[in-house]
Amino acid sequence: MELASRDLKRISLELGGKSPNIVFADADWQRAAETSPMSVFANTGQDCCARSRVFVERSVCEPFVEKFVAATKMLLVGDPTKPETQLGPLVSAAQRGTVEEFLADARQRGSKFACGGGRPRAKGYYLEPTVLLDVRKDDRCWREEIFGPVVCITPFDDEAQMIRDVNASPYGLSGSLWTNDLRRALRVAKAVESGVLSVNSHSSVHAEAPFGGFKQSGIGRDLGMAAMDGYTELKNVYVAE
């Protein structure tokens, strides 16, 4: 960006995220729990849209975590050339090293490992999908993008406080929201600071719709008609009568 500024080169950036997955007790939270692991562990967590902070309304948090962990343990980690494989290795030894530093920090800070944390295979840059509980809001695993198979789950009591916690992040790329209350869905979707948000779904990238981030998640939009702005200059022509 600094280099581009010298001659005012136009840039468009799609960067990182620490996207929330918000689950209200009125939602089909069972379905949310079953589908949420792949919303963070897909591509072994190397996904800008990874829903890596899960906020669950306290009354359903315990059974949600139980189901989430059970679904995580069912994920098939292994040879990426096999059609049934859901999680392959991380992209490089360096990336796995970075993720393991985050896990070491979580251990030191006293987070609870509900599952994962280790290397499932001797060969290949594999790492188990890892579910962290009791992560503090100033821990690295809560604040920073890990870009690996690690998720933090936390209960919440109050909607307004939860939204403050969701937005207390330098990022604002994506997110999911689970509720069957239409007014709440509209209210929360409006309040979450992110470029993309899905309600009762984890689908956030559509060829036809704009994709990009608020805050430090980027500048400009990809996909949809909005992407055209990044590749064109707008010219105004005036013709006298």
Place this chain on the structure above:
Amino acid sequence: MSLPTQLFIDGAWRNSASGRRTTLINPATEEPFGEVAAADGADVNAAVESAQRVWESGWRDLAPGKREAILHAVARKLREHIEEIAKLETLHIGKPISDARDEASLGARVFEYYAGAVTKFCGQTIPVGRGGFDFTLRQPMGVVAANLANSPTLRDCRPACYRCCPVRVRPSATRSSPIRSFARCPSPAPPGLAAASWNWHRAT
């Protein structure tokens, strides 16, 4: 499935100016599986100059209907080569093959979307205060560079193509070949036009 190992610049395959190469590692096995050309500033300049030439010599002014046809042809080629592109993606970054296929077909879908957009993205007429006739145009920006470190294969290139911007692509260090593989597909565009407007190389 063979591994494209050279740089695609000015419509042809070549080694890097420096002759340097880098080794690719399969993250699922930790084994090296090939060596590819490593580009530096000289190769980038060659690619940008080529793109600029192509832009000025006709790509910029190509009629919307012709652009639309070319983008649809690109999408068809992509669909024909989905399996090859997906396998290379899996080999390079360890992405599960079923996800890699989905991603490659999203790639084709986005080309189709922007093919359709060619004749639908338009300016305005504005009733300015002093009278007369006022209108806006959306003019292509020119040569565009895309750094695809974290983007699904080729996604970022398509709006650029739509607007006739020649593209210079820099895949990330770990996933260059799927993109090269696409460049290897027989060009659906008039020779010397689209072929030369796609410059693929790998910078380190």
